[in-house]
Each structure stands twice: as C-alpha cells, then as structure tokens.
Amino acid sequence: MSSERFLIEGELSAPGFQRWLQGHARRIGISAQIGRADADAVLVTVDGPPALLDAMEMACLLGPIDVWVESVTREAA
Amino acid sequence: MNWTPAALSQDIPSGSAAPGQLGDKDIVIWRSASGRIAAWSDRCPHRGMRLSHGFVRGEFLSCIYHGWRYGDGGQCHRIPAHPELTPPDAIKVPVFAVTESDGVVWVAQKDAEPEAPPPGLAGFSPLRTLRLSARPETVAAAFGGTGLDLRGELGGCAVVVLIQPLPDDQCNLHALAANGADTATLDRVSAALEALRRQAETAEEIAA
Amino acid sequence: MNGEAMRDQWYPVGIAAQLTPAGRDSLLLGEAIRIACDSDGAALVTDGAGRALPVITRFGHVWTTLGQPERDLFTIPEADQPGRRLVDVGTVLVRCSPLRAVENFLDIAHFPFVHTDILGSEPHTEVQRYEVEIRDDVDEVWATKVSFYQPQAAKSAQGGINAEYMYRVPAPTCSVLYKTCPARPEEWDVITLFVQPLTETTCQVWPWMALFDEDSSMTDMIHFQQMIFVQDRSILENQIPALLPLDPGMEIPTRADMTSIAYRRWLKRHGYTYGAQLVAA
Numbered sequence: 001m002s003s004e005r006f007l008i009e010g011e012l013s014a015p016g017f018q019r020w021l022q023g024h025a026r027r028i029g030i031s032a033q034i035g036r037a038d039a040d041a042v043l044v045t046v047d048g049p050p051a052l053l054d055a056m057e058m059a060c061l062l063g064p065i066d067v068w069v070e071s072v073t074r075e076a077a
Numbered sequence: 078m079n080w081t082p083a084a085l086s087q088d089i090p091s092g093s094a095a096p097g098q099l100g101d102k103d104i105v106i107w108r109s110a111s112g113r114i115a116a117w118s119d120r121c122p123h124r125g126m127r128l129s130h131g132f133v134r135g136e137f138l139s140c141i142y143h144g145w146r147y148g149d150g151g152q153c154h155r156i157p158a159h160p161e162l163t164p165p166d167a168i169k170v171p172v173f174a175v176t177e178s179d180g181v182v183w184v185a186q187k188d189a190e191p192e193a194p195p196p197g198l199a200g201f202s203p204l205r206t207l208r209l210s211a212r213p214e215t216v217a218a219a220f221g222g223t224g225l226d227l228r229g230e231l232g233g234c235a236v237v238v239l240i241q242p243l244p245d246d247q248c249n250l251h252a253l254a255a256n257g258a259d260t261a262t263l264d265r266v267s268a269a270l271e272a273l274r275r276q277a278e279t280a281e282e283i284a285a
Numbered sequence: 286m287n288g289e290a291m292r293d294q295w296y297p298v299g300i301a302a303q304l305t306p307a308g309r310d311s312l313l314l315g316e317a318i319r320i321a322c323d324s325d326g327a328a329l330v331t332d333g334a335g336r337a338l339p340v341i342t343r344f345g346h347v348w349t350t351l352g353q354p355e356r357d358l359f360t361i362p363e364a365d366q367p368g369r370r371l372v373d374v375g376t377v378l379v380r381c382s383p384l385r386a387v388e389n390f391l392d393i394a395h396f397p398f399v400h401t402d403i404l405g406s407e408p409h410t411e412v413q414r415y416e417v418e419i420r421d422d423v424d425e426v427w428a429t430k431v432s433f434y435q436p437q438a439a440k441s442a443q444g445g446i447n448a449e450y451m452y453r454v455p456a457p458t459c460s461v462l463y464k465t466c467p468a469r470p471e472e473w474d475v476i477t478l479f480v481q482p483l484t485e486t487t488c489q490v491w492p493w494m495a496l497f498d499e500d501s502s503m504t505d506m507i508h509f510q511q512m513i514f515v516q517d518r519s520i521l522e523n524q525i526p527a528l529l530p531l532d533p534g535m536e537i538p539t540r541a542d543m544t545s546i547a548y549r550r551w552l553k554r555h556g557y558t559y560g561a562q563l564v565a566a
Contacts, residue, residue, distance in 0.1 A: 020534060028537055029165025051162035054540035061546050064532045065563040068554070103525075120525050123537050127523040142520055143541075144398045144410060157410035158394040158541035168537060 003077040004053055005035075006044045008060055010070035013039035020064045028052050028059075045077055080176065080183035080195040082239040082251045085203040089114065089182065094138055096129035099184050101244045104173055105129040106182060109136040116175040116184045117151050122168060179203075181239065181251060196226055201237050201253035204263060207270055211277040213240045213248050215284070219277040231273065232265030234258050238273075246281065250274075290556040291457055292352035297479035297491040299347040300373045304328055312483040313351060314559060320347060344493050345373045346479060359425075359455035363463070363475050364495040372503065374492035374510045381521035382560035383458045383482035384529040384552065386490055389517050390460045390478040391452050391544040393433050399516050402436050409434040412541035419551055426454035426551050428544040443467070452544055457557040458482055469497045476510070485560045486527045490514065526566040531558070534565025 018034050021044060025032035030048030037043070044060075046053055053074075063069045083097045084106050094107035096119055103119040105128040113136065119129050126142040133139075137154060139146040144157040151170035156162055174190035176183050179198035185191055209216060213225055220227045220238060227238040234254050241249040250273075254266050296313055299320045308321025308329075317333040330338045330349040341348040341358050348358055364371070379386055389395075394412050396405025415431040431450035451463040451473070458480035463473035475495040480488050492510055501509075530536065531553050538546055552561060 024534060027167060027534075029167030048165075049162055051156075051159045051539065052165065055537060058538040058540060058542060058546050059533045062531065062533050062538075062549055062553070064534065064565070065553070069550075122535075123539075124542075125525040125530075125536060126520060127525065130519070130523055139398075141398055142524075143394045144407075156539065157397070157407070158412040159539060160411050 001047065002050050002053055003045065003047045004074050005077045006046060006057065006060065007073040007075075008042045008044065008069055008071075009040060009073070010063075011040065011068040012037075012042055012063075014064065014066035017042070017064060017067050020067075021060070024059045025056060028055050030056060032056070078185060078189045078191055080185050080191050082181050082195075082241050082249075083116065083184045084182040085206055085251055086114075086177055086180045086182055087203055088206065092133045094129050094131055094133055096127065097184070098241075098243055099173060099186070100242070102173075103127070103129075104184065105131070105138070106175075106184075107131075107133055107138050109133060109138075111136060114175055114177050114182055116173040116182070117147075118171040118173070120170070121145055122153070122170060123156075128170065180253065198237055198253055200256055201235075202256050202258075204236075204252045204254045204266060205270070207250045207252070207274055208243075209248050209250060209274050209277055210246065211248065211274075211281040212246050213242050215281045216240055216248060216250065216273070216277045219273055219280060232262065232267070232269035234262050234266050236266060238270075291482075291559045293350065293354050294352070294456055294458075295341060295348040295350050295354055295358045296458065296481050297346045298330060298349050298481055298489075299328070300376070300491070301328065301342050301345055301347050302373065304347065311481070311489070313349070314482055315484050316351060318349065320349075344477065344479070345371055346491055346493065359459070361461060361475060361477070361495070363473060366472075366495075368497060369475075369495045370498055370503070370506065372494040372496065372506050372510070374494065374507050374514075376489050376491050377511070377514055377518060378483075378487070378489055379518050379521050380487050381518075381524070382486055382527060382529050383480045383488035384557075384560040385521055385524060385527075386480045386488055387454065387458055387460050387478065388529060388545050388548060389521055390462070391428070391454070391548060392542070393431060393450065394541045395520070396433060396435070399520055400513055404435050404513065405433060406436050414540065415543065417543045417547045419547060423455070426452075426544070426547050428452040428547070431544075454548055454551065457552060457555070458488075466497050468499065472497055474498075482559060488560075526562055528562035528566075529560060530562045530564075530566055532563065532565040536565075 030052050033045040035043040060072050089108045091108050097104045097106045104116050105119040106116050121140040130141045137146045137148045146155040148154050151172040153164040153168040174185040180203035183195045225240040237253045239251040304322035308319050319331045321329050328340045328347040338349045397410045417428045429451045435448045436445045448465045453461040460478050462476045466472045466474040477493045479491040
C-alpha cells in the first residue's frame with residue numbers, strides 16, 4: 001500500500017471534475033482525498049497499491065471531456 | 078418480475094461462454110469447469126471487450142483481450158499485465174441473477190430476482206432455440222396461444238415453447254418436446270418450429 | 286462532422302501498384318470518393334462531384350485529403366534504406382472506429398491472449414514500465430523502451446526473443462511500429478498501420494512493412510501480417526462502445542495502457558474526434 005499526493009495541473013475548472021475524480025477512485029477501489037482545488041490545479045491524496053495508483057494517474061491524464069490535464073505530478077505523501 | 082429464459086443448458090457446455098440478452102442488455106452466459114452457470118454483463122470493465130468472446134479456465138472466465146480474469150460474483154482476480162497486483166473488490170463485472178432447471182437457463186436483474194422459481198417443465202426435454210424477427214404476441218397468435226409460455230402440440234408432439242423477447246421486434250424461442258419422443262418425431266417438431274417462424278415473420282411483415 | 290480537424294489530414298485509400306483506369310468507389314470520412322489512375326498510371330482520386338482531390342503516393346500507397354493539410358504527409362526515413370523488403374500487406378475492412386484500430390495497434394498487453402504463441406505467450410504477460418511522450422516539435426506521440434517476450438516475433442525469427450519496440454503516431458489514423466529486427470539486431474523492422482476512415486464505425490486498414498528479411502517469401506510475410514491482423518479484427522469488432530471513448534470514466538486504464546492514454550490525450554487536444562465518443566461509456 002502506498003500513499004501519494006497527485007498534483008493535477010491544466011484547465012480544470014469544469015464543474016463535476018472533483019466528482020469525476022472521486023468516482024474513478026471508487027471504481028478502482030482506492031481512496032482519494034481532494035485538497036486544494038483551483039481552476040488550474042487540483043491536489044489529491046490517494047492511497048492504494050502502486051499498480052492502482054498508476055491506474056489512477058492514467059485516468060487522470062485523460063479526465064472528463066471538458067477538462068484538459070496538462071500534467072500529473074506525483075510524490076510520496 | 079419473472080424469470081426470462083436465456084438459453085438451453087445443453088448449449089452452454091462446461092468450460093464455455095456464449096452471448097445472450099436480457100431485454101436490451103447484452104449478457105454473457107457461461108459455465109465453469111465444475112458446471113456452475115453464471116450470467117454477467119457482456120463487457121469487460123478494462124476496455125469494453127465482450128466477455129462472451131472470453132475463455133473459461135476452471136471456475137474463472139477470462140477476457141480474450143488482455144486476459145483479465147473474473148470469478149465468483151464477477152470479481153476480478155487477476156490482471157496479467159500487472160501480476161503482482163491483487164485486484165480490489167471494486168473491480169468487478171456487474172452480474173445478473175441466474176437459475177437453471179429442467180434444461181433451461183433463466184436470468185433476471187440482480188436486484189429484481191423473482192421470488193418464485195421458473196415454470197416447471199417436467200416431462201419435457203430441451204430441443205433447440207430459434208431466433209425470429211417477430212414480436213412475442215405475433216408468435217403466440219401463430220401458435221394459437223397467449224403469453225410467453227406456450228404449451229400445445231407441434232409436429233404431432235406435445236411441446237413447450239418459451240418466448241424470450243428481444244429488442245427491435247425480435248425474439249428467441251426455446252423449444253422443448255415431450256420426453257421419449259423419437260428422432261423422427263423430433264425432426265417433425267423441428268420442421269414445425271421453422272414453419273411457425275415463417276408464419277410469424279410473414280404475419281409481422283403484413284402487419285408492418 | 287464530429288472532428289472537423291480531421292478533414293485536413295492525409296489518408297490512405299489504395300495500393301499504388303493496384304490502381305486501374307476504371308477505378309473503384311470508396312468512402313472517406315463518410316463522403317464518396319473514387320480511386321483510379323490516369324493513362325500514365327498516376328493516381329487519380331475524385332470526390333462525389335468528380336473533382337480531383339490532392340494525391341500523394343508514398344509507402345506503396347495512394348494518399349488523399351478532403352481538406353487542406355498544413356503539412357506534407359509524414360516520412361519514415363528507414364523505409365528508404367537499401368536492402369529493405371517493402372511489403373504491401375493488403376487491405377482489410379473492419380467494422381470498428383478508425384481510432385480504435387490505431388489504439389489496438391499500439392497495445393502490447395494483448396499479445397499473449399490474441400496472438401498466442403506468436404507475439405506473446407503465457408506466463409510472460411507482465412508489461413514492464415516503458416516511456417511515452419507527446420513530442421511537441423513534430424507533434425507526434427512516441428512510446429519507447431517497450432520490451433516484451435515473444436515466442437515468434439517475426440517471420441524471420443528463430444525461436445523466442447525479448448523484442449524491443451517503439452511506437453509512433455504521426456497522424457490521427459496512422460501508426461508506425463519500430464521493432465527488433467531478428468536478421469539485423471542493430472536495425473529496426475518497420476511495420477505500419479495506415480487506416481482509412483470510411484465512417485465513424487467502419488474503416489479500411491492498410492498495413493505496410495519495411496523489413497530486413499532475406500529468407501521469407503513475399504507471400505509468407507504477407508500471410509504472417511494478415512494473420513496477425515485478422516486476430517485483432519475479432520477484438521476490434523466486439524468492443525463496447527463502438528466509438529473510442531475520450532473520457533475513461535467507464536474503463537480502467539492501467540500503466541500498461543500508457544500509449545493508448547497518450548494517443549487519446551493527443552486526439553483530444555487536437556479535436557481529432559471523428560470516431561470518438563466524448564463522454565464516458
């Protein structure tokens with residue numbers, strides 16, 4: 001099990017993005033706690049096995065259609 | 078809600094999987110090596126590949142695309158590209174209620190599982206399934222009955238014809254014939270079923 | 286049209302050596318086109334109104350466009366190396382989104398299951414971490430340092446090897462694979478998938494190869510690649526939904542799917558959405 005902070009950056013102001021993030025985390029069985037959330041950056045603390053944190057990063061890089069994710073930077077929490 | 082007939086048991090041998098439908102929902106009906114029948118959503122949660130194209134090994138159904146393996150209750154047990162990962166409970170295939178009796182596999186929505194068992198078919202043996210381009214009521218009228226569970230005679234033999242409604246004015250007929258009917262009789266029943274199909278499809282065209 | 290930006294791209298529509306003056310009808314992005322040649326054998330592609338469309342002949346294929354591409358068709362320098370066998374594999378019609386055909390070509394985790402005992406086999410199913418980037422200077426998706434154990438990596442391979450791969454997406458419906466060459470380990474074999482979008486849910490794939498292989502017959506090389514592709518077709522025609530989702534909300538991409546995620550990001554950034562589904566499904 002790992003705990004990491006994902007810094008998601010891009011054009012993230014579309015409503016529903018946070019709900020989308022929580023929904024995907026639930027779908028893959030990891031926990032996601034959203035911290036700071038601005039129009040251009042969202043900080044999420046995630047907990048789970050490394051392979052599932054990788055899977056969360058993959059999904060976040062794409063995100064919902066009305067959001068553009070430029071990057072996801074990860075660090076151990 | 079009632080049980081919907083989805084397949085004849087003999088058409089799902091152990092270790093095999095086949096596509097089916099419950100109304101407009103695509104399902105995979107599969108049987109494990111030990112003979113256990115299951116009905117799941119026909120879609121792998123990974124990238125949407127039809128699970129009905131998958132392979133059965135032991136008590137598991139694996140997706141043909143990347144080998145994601147699923148077991149009891151639709152639970153994912155293994156992701157071959159990441160062998161070190163124990164998939165979480167959250168990764169699973171939605172399942173349907175399924176029951177099997179008298180040679181017929183019946184399905185229902187998981188959260189609307191009928192309390193009563195499916196209709197009894199004692200004295201009858203499964204014969205074959207036919208697909209028709211006609212609505213259930215057209216088929217019933219052509220048979221001379223009503224509803225989705227038709228009992229009567231075809232080809233001079235007592236039969237049960239179970240109608241499975243499908244989208245787009247289609248249906249499946251799962252036909253059973255009286256126990257002990259000999260081959261010649263079964264051939265006549267089969268021919269009569271095909272005649273019933275032609276009759277129903279023609280009636281449907283005229284009505285359209 | 287969904288994905289207007291895709292109009293201004295070059296698309297493969299035929300094999301240069303197989304053109305006829307009588308021509309044949311086809312579709313491109315849902316519109317009628319006709320592919321023929323003139324009396325000198327030069328390619329001639331016309332639209333539904335009979336107007337000539339721009340044409341390029343490259344990589345053994347005829348390319349055309351319904352719009353105004355900003356750039357020339359991409360190049361593959363390795364294709365010009367002397368000694369390479371250039372193979373027109375032959376087209377296959379697939380009832381799937383043109384974008385799904387490319388995404389499948391970029392995927393390696395399916396090798397042990399779809400191309401069993403050829404491109405992969407159990408238990409060698411683990412996908413090691415590899416590198417993916419969108420190269421902004423050329424505006425292409427590249428995956429590098431991909432490696433996978435293969436029982437028979439190419440017609441020219443004798444036995445299993447750890448094949449090294451690089452994937453490149455230089456256009457929305459084209460992909461180039463650079464792969465360990467069994468005959469010349471310091472070179473890459475080049476295998477491409479050029480996809481002609483007929484409609485959003487049907488396409489014509491035109492595979493092409495530039496290989497170092499002195500021993501295999503042309504027929505054997507073609508059959509090998511066609512066999513691989515027909516195995517993929519049974520997957521491509523049975524994925525739900527038919528359009529390629531650009532929102533992965535109903536899927537579970539993992540790290541092994543990194544190239545596909547980069548491809549979808551690149552499509553999204555450019556508005557290349559012909560054949561794509563914008564919401565999760």
